[in-house]
Amino acid sequence: MTALPESTQTKLGLVIDLDICVGCHACAVICKEWNTSGYHAPLTDTDPYGADPTGVWFNRIHAYEIDREEGNSQTVYFPKSCLHCEDAPCVTVCPTGASYKRTEDGIVLVDEDMCIGCKLCSWACPYGAREYDITEGVMKKCTLCIDKIYNENLPEESRQPACVSTCPANARHFGDLGDPNSDVSKMVADRGGYDLMPEQGTKPVNKYLPPRTRQMQPGEIAKQDILDDASPEGGFLGWLDNVLSD
Amino acid sequence: MHPAYSVIFFTTASGAGYGLLALMGIFNAMGLLPTDRWFGLVGFILSLGLITLGLLSSTFHLGHPERAWRAFSQWRTSWLSREGVIAVLTYIPAGLFALGWVFPTLLGEQTTGIWMVMGVLAAIGAAVTVYCTSMIYASLKAIPAWTHDLVPPVYLVLSIATGGLILDAMLHAHGHPIGGLSLFNLLALIGALVLKLKYWKAIDAAPAETTIETATGLGSLGKVRVLDNPHTSENYLQQEMGFKVARKHAEKLRGIAVAALFIAPFVLIAAALLVPALAITATVLAVIAASVGVITERWLFFAEAKHVVMSYYEG
Secondary structure, three states: OOOOOOOOOOOEEEEEEOOOOOOOOHHHHHHHHHHOOOOOOOOOEEOOOOOOOEEOOOOEEEEEEEEOOOOOOEEEEEEEOOOOOOOOHHHHOOOOOOEEEOOOOOOEEEOOOOOOOOOHHHHHOOOOOEEEEOOOOEEEEOOOOHHHHOOOOOOHHHOOOHHHHHOOOOOEEEEEOOOOOOHHHHHHHHHOOEOOOHHHOOOOOOEEEOOOOOOOOHHHHHHOOHHHHOOOOOHHHHHHHHHHHO | OOOOHHHHHHHHHHHHHHHHHHHHHHHHHOOOOOOOHHHHHHHHHHHHHHHHHHHHHHHHOOOOHHHHHHHHOOOOOOHHHHHHHHHHHHHHHHHHHHHHHHOOOOOOOOOOOHHHHHHHHHHHHHHHHHHHHHHHHHOOOOOHHHHOOOHHHHHHHHHHHHHHHHHHHHHHHHOOOOHHHHHHHHHHHHHHHHHHHHHHHHHHHOOOOOOHHHHHOOHHHOEEEEEEOOOOOOOHHHHHHOOOHHHHHHHHHHHHHHHHHHHHHHHHHHHHHHOHHHHHHHHHHHHHHHHHHHHHHHHHHHHOOOOHHHHHOOO
């Protein structure tokens, strides 16, 4: 049913650390790799090796530049996938019941066999988390790797979304954001984790950790001339340094 | 937003069809319409034809049209589902209304009593269906221009105005013009124009609540701009939500919509009232002009609307 559950037992989701992400796209690539043979298989591409390739992706990495009034500008890599919102507008607009939010863990899913491919859910999502598969005529989306996180055939440490397992920088974290004592909730509390587009009223479960304030500007680092101390001991090298420095 | 032609045809054609059906139901209940079978037949072919073609075309853009029946199930939360349910329910009184009026030997030209009530019920169903259609769009917060309070009234008034123009042309062609209906059409056109101009003014003036700063949450650090998009070519979101042509030519297209949808029909209806000899030609031309106009207006409604997800891509 497309009515949203009043509450969910857990709120599984991601915490994404914008301070750490280096924009390597590994999470987007492994997402494609896992999911193209998983719940929503396949994640079709059209014209993959041609001039105008396009295809189904659940995870995308944007790059932004922040221009400051003072100091240097800053580059921020910004991965974005489904935020598994508590008030998910994509679910309630679905006319068929194909879209739903699970009561047990809050994961938002699409039942492909019931989807008529009207695309209305992709219009309702402010984050662009839903992907229409033009080849199969149905809507697909991030499942939070539902076929991985509960998969008992995998060793316990692998039961995490593929994007989290693979992140080489440890910028992505997975857990229960409904439990204030979980690691992810503590991380959000410590670092001032925030919601994307709070004005849309979707109450996203996924949180973003802001880039930390830089302790030192790159300009200041350059000013410290490490060659000042080329020959603290004097002698021949000290004499040479003196002569050449003038 | 990408303006899908099937959806534009659906909302304009079924809008006009429902407008015509509603006016037939109401004017018949008021005893104003000719009650002969041929007038009724033409009216029902046009109204139910436009409605049915519109509804069918709305299934053309579906990925799985054969599953369209599933769309009747989620009326508790989904305006699209509600629209489907009410549209189908409206066929019942509309069908009985048509049956009583048109069916040659069985009943024939029954337009009073219970048959009249069916016409009124069909009119109510028509209005509710058009309202549901407008709410499919008006309920989407992610497209701020569509959530404006004037969206449902504009859909309703344009439905009545376009349906009314068809009824006026039918009455002139049948040789029973009703001055009152022509005046009603003139008022509906003025009303629709006023609402539409107010709507355009409002969406142009509305400041964007969602910006690249709120979308990324990085606004507190400084001015944010796009350095690199996620893909080297356009993705689904950019193709579906990132339509720019209309935003570029909005001014000109709005001019065309106003001229064809409001000014031309207004002049033609007035001409039909003043020069009865030209009435049939003028009222038919009014329908043609309004069709071009309402399609332009609807195309703009989609194409001009900016989806907030584009905040991640433009800026």
